[in-house]
Amino acid sequence: MNKAELINAMAAESGLTKADSKKALDAFVASVSKAMKTGEKVSLVGFGTFSVAERAARTGINPSTKQPLHIAAKKVVKFKPGAELTAE
Template identity: 45%
Template sequence: MNKRELIDAVAFTTGLGRDVAGEAIDGLISAITKAVARGDTVQLIGFGSFSQGKRGARVGRNPMTGEEINIAAARTVKFTAGKTFKDAVNATR
């Protein structure tokens, strides 16, 4: 499902227009992005949690030449699925 399909699904489920549903989804994504960038954790009970993680600096290899390269430390985004979400995914097997 891409963003357009998600907007259509939300519009159908809620009875909102596609424009309003699109603005709501954009607002949700923006709010989550800003909160996680500040270092906050966003918890959506039943769905999951978005938070920051850390990846330390390390040495890697260029696959073409085999040369060692230094990879800088970075902040990452972590998503942990909630119980209700996990149960829904596992029920559809």
């Protein structure tokens, strides 16, 4: 499902217009992104939890040259699905 299909599904499920559904989705994405940038967790009961984790610096290997290279530390977003979302 892409963004346009999600907007159509949200509009059909909620009874909102497609324009309002797009605004709601954009606001949700912006709010979650803002929280992630500040390091906050976002928990949606029944859906899941978005959190930020830190990856340590490590040494990797360039597959074409087989030379070692340094991979810098970085922050990544993790998602843990809630109990109601997990597939049976």
